[in-house]
Amino acid sequence: MAKGITRIRGMHDITPQQTPQWQQLEQRLRTLMQAYGYDEIRMPIVEKTDLFCRSIGEVTDIVEKEMYTFPDRNGDLLTLRPEGTASCVRAGIEQGLLHNQVQRLWYQGPMFRHERPQKGRYRQFHQFGVECYGLAGADSDAELILMSARLWSELGIADAVQLELNSLGNHASRLAYRDQLVAYLSDYRHELDEDSLRRLEGNPLRILDSKNPQTQALLQNAPKLSETLDQASQDHMALLCDILNQQGLKYHLNERLVRGLDYYCLTVFEWVTDRLGAQGTVCAGGRYDGLVQQLGGRSTPAVGFAMGLERLLSLMEEMETLPKAQAPHLYLTLMGTEAQRQGLVLAERLRDALPKLRLLSHCGGGSVKSQFKKADKSGAEYALVLGDSELEQGVIGLKPLRDKSEQHRFSETQLLGELKMRFGW
Ligand code: ATP
Numbered sequence: 001m002a003k004g005i006t007r008i009r010g011m012h013d014i015t016p017q018q019t020p021q022w023q024q025l026e027q028r029l030r031t032l033m034q035a036y037g038y039d040e041i042r043m044p045i046v047e048k049t050d051l052f053c054r055s056i057g058e059v060t061d062i063v064e065k066e067m068y069t070f071p072d073r074n075g076d077l078l079t080l081r082p083e084g085t086a087s088c089v090r091a092g093i094e095q096g097l098l099h100n101q102v103q104r105l106w107y108q109g110p111m112f113r114h115e116r117p118q119k120g121r122y123r124q125f126h127q128f129g130v131e132c133y134g135l136a137g138a139d140s141d142a143e144l145i146l147m148s149a150r151l152w153s154e155l156g157i158a159d160a161v162q163l164e165l166n167s168l169g170n171h172a173s174r175l176a177y178r179d180q181l182v183a184y185l186s187d188y189r190h191e192l193d194e195d196s197l198r199r200l201e202g203n204p205l206r207i208l209d210s211k212n213p214q215t216q217a218l219l220q221n222a223p224k225l226s227e228t229l230d231q232a233s234q235d236h237m238a239l240l241c242d243i244l245n246q247q248g249l250k251y252h253l254n255e256r257l258v259r260g261l262d263y264y265c266l267t268v269f270e271w272v273t274d275r276l277g278a279q280g281t282v283c284a285g286g287r288y289d290g291l292v293q294q295l296g297g298r299s300t301p302a303v304g305f306a307m308g309l310e311r312l313l314s315l316m317e318e319m320e321t322l323p324k325a326q327a328p329h330l331y332l333t334l335m336g337t338e339a340q341r342q343g344l345v346l347a348e349r350l351r352d353a354l355p356k357l358r359l360l361s362h363c364g365g366g367s368v369k370s371q372f373k374k375a376d377k378s379g380a381e382y383a384l385v386l387g388d389s390e391l392e393q394g395v396i397g398l399k400p401l402r403d404k405s406e407q408h409r410f411s412e413t414q415l416l417g418e419l420k421m422r423f424g425w
């Protein structure tokens with residue numbers, strides 16, 4: 001037999017067994033966005049490579065190692081989007097959504113990074129992201145954090161996640177700190193690993209979250225980011241913390257939190273968990289006031305976050321809060337050719353009358369026994385029974401499948417009343 005073609009490593013099918021969980025999570029996210037007045041934006045999955053190089057930064061893991069980049073048939077260099085923020089800013093500028101107005105936006109969809117596949121780390125994964133433009137204050141940072149905290153409660157995972165918070169300072173503070181850090185680390189060049197040496201030139205703040213123990217030891221005596229923040233940056237952080245305190249939301253100030261991408265300033269945060277092994281960051285975000293201008297728009301303050309939906313679902317599985325698939329209410333069994341002829345039309349009438357009804361019609365005939373076996377397996381609450389004798393008497397049988405109670409027969413009108421009563425419609 002010919003060898004089948006398999007899927008690409010690190011890219012997954014979402015099976016029919018899994019889609020109910022995805023759909024319910026997506027539905028909750030949509031409802032949450034409505035509750036906060038955020039509107040959905042949908043961007044293309046492919047963008048010009050330059051967009052990501054110019055926004056995420058050349059000396060970042062994503063741009064250096066992880067992007068799926070290819071020339072198309074015209075020779076234009078394109079990239080499968082590794083994240084959503086750059087596309088969202090590009091779209092916002094191009095569609096005139098950002099200038100002189102506040103935009104609260106969300107998006108969702110597949111992202112692509114060529115990483116080493118492992119649990120919680122895939123080459124195609126899904127992010128849900130939120131971006132807020134035109135508001136410079138820490139109150140909008142706080143809104144995003146409160147919104148994410150609400151989501152954790154709704155998903156039943158609030159006890160499993162912790163908020164890590166830091167300030168990178170505004171542009172001026174960040175530049176000042178960068179110089180101090182480079183001056184300090186330059187004295188220890190010979191002790192830095194290859195990655196850190198490269199970052200020392202291009203993206204020195206990234207060295208702060210190096211996983212190398214020797215580098216971490218060096219950083220013990222490095223200048224502190226928090227000590228170089230100017231007054232405005234300190235006030236920004238103080239207001240954010242105030243609001244979080246008022247809400248009673250706990251957080252951990254983590255000086256080493258810098259985030260991988262170049263564009264962040266002031267507030268950065270991550271929601272982390274210790275229940276998913278090494279891939280512990282569920283949601284990450286921060287302020288990026290310079291990015292819109294950097295990509296050719298007028299200067300616009302911005303703040304946002306993105307969460308990985310696979311990690312979120314894994315955490316829900318871990319916490320046993322995954323929603324169950326919704327079984328049909330009714331399974332319509334059809335015994336004999338006349339019932340088969342009339343059954344699907346009866347099903348349409350029932351759906352007309354009961355908009356909330358989930359009804360699975362049996363197709364393909366078969367014995368009573370085999371049809372009831374399928375009815376039971378479907379998870380339905382009741383089987384509807386239509387056969388020659390029911391047709392003769394103008395009735396439909398209603399048989400409970402989840403307990404041993406008797407089958408009853410009803411006229412179609414009675415049946416509608418009975419179903420409305422039993423399901424509380
Ligand atoms: P990590 O440190 O785990 O590589 P990151 O800093 O690269 O994460 P971001 O770019 O901030 O991640 O993306 C936001 C979120 O998207 C992450 O917190 C995570 O939940 C999810 N995510 C990122 N990369 C992957 C991936 N390869 N597979 C699955 N989820 C991912």
Ligand code: MG
Pocket residue numbers: 061260
């Ligand atoms: Mg990464």
